[in-house]
Amino acid sequence: MTENGQRHPAIIGITGASGSVLARAAIDRLLAMGVPVIATASSAARMVWQEEMDESFGAALERWSDSEDFAYYAAADLRAPIASGTFPTLGMAIVPCSMATVAAIAHGLADNLVRRAADVCLKERRPLVxxxxxxxxxxxxxxxxxxxxxxxxxxxxxxxPFYLALKTIDDIVDFVVQRVLAAMGIIGQLSPEMRYEGPSNPSGTSHA
Ligand SMILES: Cc1cc2nc3c(=O)[nH]c(=O)nc-3n(C[C@H](O)[C@H](O)[C@H](O)COP(=O)(O)O)c2cc1C
Incomplete structure (x- = not known):
């Protein structure tokens, strides 16, 4: 994670699928952990955010920008550092990821910064979630x-995770975010309440 005392950033791409709350929670958690974040969002992401969130996207950007660990680049900004493989990062999560962006990445269509940064992670063999x-x-x-x-x-x-006794949407959001950070190798394991620790009754419970 560090090289010459430099902490590499995690990239969070946000696209126009439902689930803006997941993006906000991922960035909040990374910054709370002291992990630098570079974020970029498609125009559709901002549209969906407006539909789903109480906090405006602009207000969230302002709040995150209070941290020196946060940087944001517009999706049209293909000169951003994360558009180049020479810029070191911890990898990228696209959260939430639309089917349009899935299709673009699968076909090498690096026509905005979210898609280009993902393409870079693929070619540099860095984590992409x-x-x-x-x-x-x-x-x-x-x-x-x-x-x-x-x-x-x-x-x-x-x-x-239906097999865990999570009660609220916030709990589920937290679970998904922890899964993302674990898949990127940023956390080693999920917090205890998010882990399956064996059947609570003798007949057992299925899990994944
Ligand atoms: C309110 C709203 C919700 C949407 N939800 C989804 C979704 O859950 N999954 C999806 O693939 N597309 C969804 N879309 C459609 C995408 O936003 C659209 O395909 C867009 O072109 C994606 O562009 P992007 O991948 O560059 O963000 C939604 C659109 C709107 C306006």
């Missing part, structure tokens, strides 16, 4: 995700 949100999925969605999984991308749908 996608949190796809769509239901139901058609065969095109599934084929694109399978192509990316074969390249080593982690496909991490924001699914609730």
């Amino acid at each position: 996608l949190v796809p949100r769509e239901t139901p999925l058609n065969a095109i969605h599934l084929e694109n995700m399978a192509s990316l999984a074969r390249l080593g991308v982690t496909i991490l749908p924001p699914e609730p």
